Amino acid sequence: MQPKLVLIEGLPGFGKTTTAQLVHDILIDMNINTQLFLEGNLDHPADYDGVACFGEYEYQELLRDHAEFSDLLRTRLMKHGNHYFLEYRKLMNEDGVSIPKELIDNIFQYDIYELPLDQNRVRIMEKWELFAKHSLHGTDTYVFDCCFIQNPVTIGMIKYGATNEVVMSYVKQLASIVEQLNPLLLYVDQDDLDHSFRKAVKERPAVWSAGFIEYYTSQGFGLDHAYHGLEGTLQVLKARRELEETIYNDLSIAKEKVNNSSYDVDAYKQRLVKILAAHFSESMS
Incomplete structure (x- = not known):
């Protein structure tokens, strides 16, 4: 082959x-x-590069804490099984998109390569x-x-x-x-x-x-x-x-x-x- x-x-x-x-x-x-x-x-x-992974609770918490950005976040969101994957780096690279540092810092905690080793x-x-x-x-x-x-x-x-x-x-x-x-x-x-x-x-x-x-x-x-x-x-x-x-x-x-x-x-x-x-x-x- x-x-x-x-x-x-x-x-x-x-x-x-x-x-x-x-x-x-x-x-x-x-x-x-x-x-x-x-x-x-x-x-x-x-x-993965620039992708965060959330469980159901963490995902809902993110949307609740940053409700004004929920529609924007959903444009780069994918769901696989019980997890939500957010392509935040792509979102940051889009023209005309301004995301506050507090939100980026919150998302980054769940980056695939910031997860505990077993979860990663x-x-x-x-x-x-x-x-x-x-x-x-x-x-x-x-x-x-x-x-x-x-x-x-x-x-x-x-x-x-x-x-x-x-x-x-x-x-x-x-x-x-x-x-x-x-x-x-x-x-x-x-x-x-x-x-x-x-x-x-x-x-x-x-x-x-x-x-x-x-x-x-x-x-x-x-x-x-x-x-x-x-x-x-x-x-x-x-x-x-x-x-x-x-x-x-x-x-x-x-x-x-x-x-x-x-x-x-x-x-x-x-x-x-x-x-x-x-x-x-x-x-x-």
């Missing part, structure tokens, strides 16, 4: 987004119908199962940027300080869901984590690095180990790298590590071409 999913993973600054874009272009050149979903895509078919895991599994069911008999191959390993590790280890076993179980459950799609995992690696992350901090906006460092050191694993600032963040990233190495080795789906240390785009692309050509030809022969 034609592979329906290519998963791109790796640490921040290692070139995941570049890799995902290259993979998409290569598959298009191979005449394979391909859809690319980068990190932050609000229309991601298997993940249930909601995420439901979304991936729907995606797998929908895409299994379709003609497209999907390229996902950093939502397969990174997100479970981030909410599990980084945010909540969950054990390695819990995080590994989360990822392996996702793997079992997408196994029917004949997926390929490409894990982007680099030789020097310290150099790569400092390079990313230097090149990206200061607001990104400030938010990243705060997220990595003010909660979960970083807080438990009393890490602070850029140096503390690097220590968390080193621990994350070790965990992701263990996860990678334990997965049974098709997988390849690709080293992007040289930043030689042409050579890197040729490496990806060989991997993709081999995987797709073997799967479709």
Whole structure:
């Protein structure tokens, strides 16, 4: 069966987004119908970004406390089972829409990635199962940027300080869901984590690095180990790298590590071409 999913993973600054874009272009050149979903895509078919989840009581309470915005909120509301999903980021991006900070703060508490870990895991599994069911008999191959390993590790280890076993179980459950799609995992690696992350901090906006460092050191694993600032963040990233190495080795789906240390785009692309050509030809022969 034609592979329906290519998963791109790796640490921040290692070139995941570049890799995902290259993979998409290569598959298009191979005449394979391909859809690319980068990190932050609000229309991601298997993940959530900028979406809050409410139970019946919390939903009714939200409408009651902010009655003047109830009609507006309903324009971006979906109900699945006993839960209400509010696409608040899309609402914030709409022209002419002004939402008070108090309401946004209230909604954000229920963001999918602010939920307790067990609740987050249930909601995420439901979304991936729907995606797998929908895409299994379709003609497209999907390229996902950093939502397969990174997100479970981030909410599990980084945010909540969950054990390695819990995080590994989360990822392996996702793997079992997408196994029917004949997926390929490409894990982007680099030789020097310290150099790569400092390079990313230097090149990206200061607001990104400030938010990243705060997220990595003010909660979960970083807080438990009393890490602070850029140096503390690097220590968390080193621990994350070790965990992701263990996860990678334990997965049974098709997988390849690709080293992007040289930043030689042409050579890197040729490496990806060989991997993709081999995987797709073997799967479709």
